[in-house]
Amino acid sequence: MGTPRRFRWGFVVLGVVLVGLIGWWLIAGIQKPPPRRQPPVAVTIAKVSTADVPITVSALGAAQAWQGVLIVPQISGRLTYVAKEGEDVRAGALLVQIDCAPYLATLMQAQGQLRRDQSVLAGHRIDLERYQTLLGQNSIARQTAEDEAAQVKQDEGTVEADKGAVAAAQVNVRYCKIVSPMDGRVGVRLVDPGNVVSPATTSGVVSVNQIEPIAVTFTVPQGDFQRLVSASAGFTRALATRATSQETGADLGAGELVVADNHVDQATGTVQMKARFANAGRQLWPGQFVNVALTLQTLQNAVAVPAPAVNQGPKGPFVYLVGPDDKVAAQPVTVTATEGSLAVVQTGLKPGQIVVTDGQMSLRPGLSVCYAGGPPCGPAGRAAPGGGRRGGG
Numbered sequence: 065m066g067t068p069r070r071f072r073w074g075f076v077v078l079g080v081v082l083v084g085l086i087g088w089w090l091i092a093g094i095q096k097p098p099p100r101r102q103p104p105v106a107v108t109i110a111k112v113s114t115a116d117v118p119i120t121v122s123a124l125g126a127a128q129a130w131q132g133v134l135i136v137p138q139i140s141g142r143l144t145y146v147a148k149e150g151e152d153v154r155a156g157a158l159l160v161q162i163d164c165a166p167y168l169a170t171l172m173q174a175q176g177q178l179r180r181d182q183s184v185l186a187g188h189r190i191d192l193e194r195y196q197t198l199l200g201q202n203s204i205a206r207q208t209a210e211d212e213a214a215q216v217k218q219d220e221g222t223v224e225a226d227k228g229a230v231a232a233a234q235v236n237v238r239y240c241k242i243v244s245p246m247d248g249r250v251g252v253r254l255v256d257p258g259n260v261v262s263p264a265t266t267s268g269v270v271s272v273n274q275i276e277p278i279a280v281t282f283t284v285p286q287g288d289f290q291r292l293v294s295a296s297a298g299f300t301r302a303l304a305t306r307a308t309s310q311e312t313g314a315d316l317g318a319g320e321l322v323v324a325d326n327h328v329d330q331a332t333g334t335v336q337m338k339a340r341f342a343n344a345g346r347q348l349w350p351g352q353f354v355n356v357a358l359t360l361q362t363l364q365n366a367v368a369v370p371a372p373a374v375n376q377g378p379k380g381p382f383v384y385l386v387g388p389d390d391k392v393a394a395q396p397v398t399v400t401a402t403e404g405s406l407a408v409v410q411t412g413l414k415p416g417q418i419v420v421t422d423g424q425m426s427l428r429p430g431l432s433v434c435y436a437g438g439p440p441c442g443p444a445g446r447a448a449p450g451g452g453r454r455g456g457g
Contacts, residue, residue, distance in 0.1 A: 104434035107423035125282030125356040127348040129273035140262035164240035171233035178226035185219035248272040278343040283334035295360040304359040305339040384420040
């Protein structure tokens with residue numbers, strides 16, 4: 065009896081031990097492993113700085129000659145000379161010459177007729193003086209003296225007509241030579257010497273364009289027009305204007321706004337503007353399309369960050385601010401303007417602080433970051449190429 069009872073107690077002890085082991089295993093199995101620390105996020109950074117930021121209005125523009133003239137003949141005749149294509153000319157330089165022989169002959173005829181009629185008039189005036197003397201002596205009839213006075217009046221009219229014919233002939237002679245009204249550059253000629261031209265040649269013979277200075281025309285929306293009025297004190301003060309290439313973005317020179325059109329185009333809601341560029345390097349050419357930046361004002365010593373640093377959240381714009389411990393915090397900011405690659409911040413930042421400019425999608429407040437020159441990145445990432453350096457711009 066004793067032996068079977070010992071076996072039973074042995075099985076009971078063994079069962080208790082097994083239950084304890086199973087319970088320990090279950091409890092140990094449901095315990096969570098300690099959380100792994102998230103590695104730093106690779107970002108690029110920049111330092112908050114101060115800068116003089118110009119506030120501009122941008123537009124598409126086109127260069128055109130400051131002055132341009134198309135030479136159209138005012139008389140008929142054979143072309144004997146046309147200025148060289150592509151030549152720079154001064155005001156008063158000969159551009160076009162028409163064979164003047166027929167017009168010189170006409171002028172000589174008109175001058176000869178004038179001299180003849182002036183002689184006839186002089187003879188009748190002498191006769192009138194003689195008849196008036198005889199009339200005072202009652203030696204001739206009054207009718208004779210009055211007829212002579214009428215003849216003098218007629219001759220005077222003839223002389224005036226002759227003078228007009230001479231003046232017209234002189235004008236035609238002057239039209240034989242056409243000179244440049246301003247300094248400029250001669251274009252491609254449209255009619256070669258030897259051809260016969262006339263006032264009906266409306267396509268012109270040659271053109272001259274003034275390109276130093278040159279004009280750039282563009283339009284601005286009427287909303288921006290109000291800003292221009294305020295910035296220029298009603299267009300009494302010139303506004304700085306800069307032109308850049310549409311293809312390469314290269315700087316093509318600086319000018320100033322000189323003309324605002326006198327009405328708003330109701331079809332487009334825009335106002336046409338005209339800026340004057342010295343164009344000493346001739347980087348602008350008539351007909352060339354350019355990008356125009358019109359400076360309204362320059363914000364002096366403005367707090368600025370790279371534009372990509374500004375994010376939009378439910379509560380407005382914010383930036384990720386990097387603290388001394390290389391952890392980020394969401395910092396609300398007030399942005400007054402974005403010009404090119406810079407955002408001007410009115411409140412929320414101070415010069416010298418560090419902000420994240422790339423990699424924000426992987427961030428949340430409190431996370432650590434790494435960057436070139438900063439703490440090393442963990443195995444999850446590497447510092448972003450070109451990342452900012454702590455304390456650098």
